[in-house]
Amino acid sequence: MTGFDDNQKIRRSGLKRRDLFAGSLAFGTLGARGMWNSVPAAAAALQRTAVGGTVPRLVPMRAHADQITDIKVCLRPFRPAGPRLDVERVGDKVVIHNYGHGGSGWSLSWGSADIAVGKAASLSPRRIAVVGCGVIGLTSALSAQRAGFDVTIYTRDMLPHTRSVRANGSWTPDSRIALTAPAGPQFAEVWEQMARYSWKTYRDYLGLPGNPIDFRDNYTLSDTPFEEGPEPEGRTGPGDYASTGMPRATSEFATYGDRIRDIIPAPELLASQDNPFPVAYAQRAPMMMFNFGAYGHLLLSEFYQAGGKVVIREFHTPADMKSIAEPVIINCPGYAARDLWGDRTLIPVRGQTTWLPPQPDVTYGVEYKGAAALSKSDGLMIQAVDLNNVGEMEGVGNSFEHADRAESEKAIAVFENLFARFPAGRG
Amino acid sequence: MRGRGHACRAGLGAGLLLALVHMGAPASAAPARTVSYYTTEQAQRGEGAYQQFCAVCHGASLAGAFDVPPLKGRFVTNWSGATLDRLFDYISKAMPLFSPGALTPAQNADLVAFILRENGVPAGKVDLPATDAALKTMMFPVISADRVK
Numbered sequence: 001m002t003g004f005d006d007n008q009k010i011r012r013s014g015l016k017r018r019d020l021f022a023g024s025l026a027f028g029t030l031g032a033r034g035m036w037n038s039v040p041a042a043a044a045a046l047q048r049t050a051v052g053g054t055v056p057r058l059v060p061m062r063a064h065a066d067q068i069t070d071i072k073v074c075l076r077p078f079r080p081a082g083p084r085l086d087v088e089r090v091g092d093k094v095v096i097h098n099y100g101h102g103g104s105g106w107s108l109s110w111g112s113a114d115i116a117v118g119k120a121a122s123l124s125p126r127r128i129a130v131v132g133c134g135v136i137g138l139t140s141a142l143s144a145q146r147a148g149f150d151v152t153i154y155t156r157d158m159l160p161h162t163r164s165v166r167a168n169g170s171w172t173p174d175s176r177i178a179l180t181a182p183a184g185p186q187f188a189e190v191w192e193q194m195a196r197y198s199w200k201t202y203r204d205y206l207g208l209p210g211n212p213i214d215f216r217d218n219y220t221l222s223d224t225p226f227e228e229g230p231e232p233e234g235r236t237g238p239g240d241y242a243s244t245g246m247p248r249a250t251s252e253f254a255t256y257g258d259r260i261r262d263i264i265p266a267p268e269l270l271a272s273q274d275n276p277f278p279v280a281y282a283q284r285a286p287m288m289m290f291n292f293g294a295y296g297h298l299l300l301s302e303f304y305q306a307g308g309k310v311v312i313r314e315f316h317t318p319a320d321m322k323s324i325a326e327p328v329i330i331n332c333p334g335y336a337a338r339d340l341w342g343d344r345t346l347i348p349v350r351g352q353t354t355w356l357p358p359q360p361d362v363t364y365g366v367e368y369k370g371a372a373a374l375s376k377s378d379g380l381m382i383q384a385v386d387l388n389n390v391g392e393m394e395g396v397g398n399s400f401e402h403a404d405r406a407e408s409e410k411a412i413a414v415f416e417n418l419f420a421r422f423p424a425g426r427g
Numbered sequence: 428m429r430g431r432g433h434a435c436r437a438g439l440g441a442g443l444l445l446a447l448v449h450m451g452a453p454a455s456a457a458p459a460r461t462v463s464y465y466t467t468e469q470a471q472r473g474e475g476a477y478q479q480f481c482a483v484c485h486g487a488s489l490a491g492a493f494d495v496p497p498l499k500g501r502f503v504t505n506w507s508g509a510t511l512d513r514l515f516d517y518i519s520k521a522m523p524l525f526s527p528g529a530l531t532p533a534q535n536a537d538l539v540a541f542i543l544r545e546n547g548v549p550a551g552k553v554d555l556p557a558t559d560a561a562l563k564t565m566m567f568p569v570i571s572a573d574r575v576k
Contacts, residue, residue, distance in 0.1 A: 087575045094572040115490075118500020122546060122575045124507045147501050193490050200493035 058276050059361045060422045061373055061380060063415035067356045069379060071403035074166035076349035077335040078102040078396070080241055082178035082187045082254075083112060084343070087119055091322040095329045096120055098136055099337045100346060103175030106167060106290050109135045110201035111194030113143040116330045121147055125328040129154055131315065132332035134164035138299050140330045145306045153303070154324060156314040156336075159296045163334055168353055168383055170216075170365075170374065171264075171288035173198070173257070176349050176392060179241050180254040192259045199263060202288060205295065211377060212295035218287040218365040218374070221279040221418075226269065234391030246347065250391030278421040279368065287365065291377040315340055350395035354408035355379035368418055371411040384411040463551025464568060465540030470550060473541025476534050480523045489545050498542050503570055511555070512562035515539055532557040547574030 079100035088095045098116040101108055117140065120128050126149065130141040133155035144151045159165060173195040178187055205213040220226075234250025241247045257264070267285035275282040303310075315321065318341055321329055331341075338346040358379050365374035370386040384407050386394050465473075478487065484495050491497030496505075506514055519535045521527050530538070536557035544550065547570045556562060 087572065089572060094575075096575075115500075118490075118497055119575050121501040121504040122499070122570045123572055124504045124569070147504070189488065193486070193488070193492075197493050 058364060059359070060419045061362055061366070061375070061415055062359060063356065063373060063380065063382060063412050063419060065409045065412050065416075068354055068405075068408060068412075069357060070355040071352060071405060071408050072166040072355065073350065073352045073401050073403055074163040075335045075399055075401055076103045076167075076176055076351060076395075077105075077163075077337065078176050078347045078349045079343075079345050080179040080182040080247065080347070081345065082183040082191070083108075084337070085112070085115055085119075085190075090318050090329075093321050093324065093327060093329055094120075094123060095318075095321060095331050097337075097341075098140055098330055098332045099132075099334055100343070101136065102177045103167075103349065103351070104173050104177040105164065105334070106135050106169055107171050107173035107175075108177070108191075108194045108198050109139040110143065111197035112136065113140040114197050115190070115194065116140055117143045117147050117149075120144065120149070120328045120330060123328055125326070126150060127152070127326045127328075129324045129326035129329045130332060131155065131321070131324075131329060132162075132334060132336075133157065133159055133310070134162035134332065134334050135159070136164075136334065137330075137332035138296075138303065140332055141303055141308060142299060142306075144330065145303065145308060150307065151303075152309045152311055152326060154311045154313045154315070156312070158310070159300065165292045165296065166351075166353070168351070168372075168374070168381065169290040169292055169376065171199075171202075173260075174255055176253060176396075177256075178254040179247055179252045181252070182241065183254055188254075188256055188259065191254075191256045195256070195260050196263070199260070199288075202290075205298070208298070210291070210294035210298075212291055212298045213288065214291060214377075215286050215288055216363060216365045216374060218285050218367070219277065220267070220283045220285075221277055221366060221368040222281040223279060225281055226283060232389070232391060234389075234393050236390055236393045236396075246397055247393065250393055253392040276423070277366075277418070278423060279418070289365075289374065289376065293378045318342075347397060348395075348399035350398035350400060352384065352404060352407055354382045354411060356382065356412075366415065366418070369414045371414040373415050382408070382411050382415060384408070387411065462565070462568075463553040464543050464548055464565070465550060465555040466552065467550045469537055469540040469554045470544040471541075473534075473537035473539070473544075476530065476538055477541050480530065481538070484524065489542070499546055499576060502542075503546055503567070506567045507569065509567055510563050511539065511565045511567055512559040514542075514567065515557075515562050516559060543568065545576065546570055547576055549574070 077100045079102070083100040083102075084097040086097055088097065096116050096119045098112055101112065113136070117128075128144045128149045128151050130137050130144065130151060130153045133153050137153060137155065138159060141151045141153050174191065177191065202213050206215075232250065235248060237244075237248045239248050240252055247253065265286040267283045270282045270284055321331075331337075333340050335346060335348065337343045356379055358377060359375055360377070362375035362380065365372065367385070370384065370389065372383045372385045374381045387407070387410055388394060485491055485498050486495070489498040496502065515535055518538060519528065519530070519532065523529060536555050540555045543555075548568050
């Protein structure tokens, strides 16, 4: 699965808790003077323009287990060395791989597609085939069209049936994208290139009818102060990837978010008077997110309008690629590459989202007690991101791709309880 | 796509007339001799100039950016079918964007050599010439699938 995010990761990668306090000597001064309730003073310290006493009016989320409309499960295609982007020959075909983006597929899709199409373009073909119609396949196909090629997508399933749309769908470009050691420093450069290119491309889809791409204020809540300090190790067993063939701790996972912090809105700590939640501490960060329905239809429409063709076909072995007419193939099978291409370095990372009816008047997301809720155009999405307090290790190695309703109900209960305590006067 | 055998080009010598092999010939018809497009040393000089004058826009890895053209990949498609004097001439007159025409002919030839190397064209024994007349006889080479970077 691609793009399955977890907000814990956002906070750890570039939006780390300690970043809130970067250059925040003024924070400490204010705190020492007991001036946290003075919003103008706090705003001045932050060089913000907040109006004193401004409390955002938030419509409460209606989070109840008897409102569930869908539970979606998918497997993030995680490769410890990072996504596969190399070039391979199969008979007289040239295959350019573009798969294995962990929980960052949606976020990195355009940048990764640009790299794959660039390699294809080195060969100056007239026609290009794309295998797979998840978000990586679809953006690869569109990127190839935009580079001037005739493109045919060969796929078993169209986008709504792929693992891509069983993701969370928000900007999480380094969520389970690689392990630091196996990926090496060189991948960090590639990652930055992909992330910056994608971010720019997504901006082109903002403000369109149906809001295919949108921003949400995302609130992270805590009963205890957001403190500076080492992140929890999130260990699930002894050893590490090098010694066991599987990651064993959150600390093994790569974080690259700091490389692009110049373009990603920073989180800000809310003064108590500006905190609309019945929880002691809250921070807020604008977060980009992808509305699957509007965005998916838009991408497919663009592909068809540019003369693209789709052929429904299932491939069983790499040798099946020889049946494709086009000489150059961009291979985007996602997790299916584990069997189709025999790529045993692909590790499944299970993720589950629970969907409640859309609440268009709710325009934010919340993370609290290891669960996340995000209001999207196709539903109120609730996810258990880290109920077990193991950080990035949550779901690693788990290929159980069926719904676990108990997990959904636990996550919903976090928000049901939160909003039962929501201050009516502020809501 | 063209066969990788076409990457080989016939050549007569250092900076002299190089046979123009048309792009569509079958692989089996490609001459066995290999054109020298540039030398390892020249490409290294070009890399130095690139990092000094070009990387600020096109990136250290020639990947470009959202609004800056890459000098790999699609770059090959854009220039294939043209003779190298066109590329040399363009770089000479239009680049660096902030100071067009500021580099010497030798530096520009070095830059073309570096770009060819980065796109998978193998080094030879003769420097890429720094004159339009000589470059006019050399086609932008076809890239072998085995050398796509």
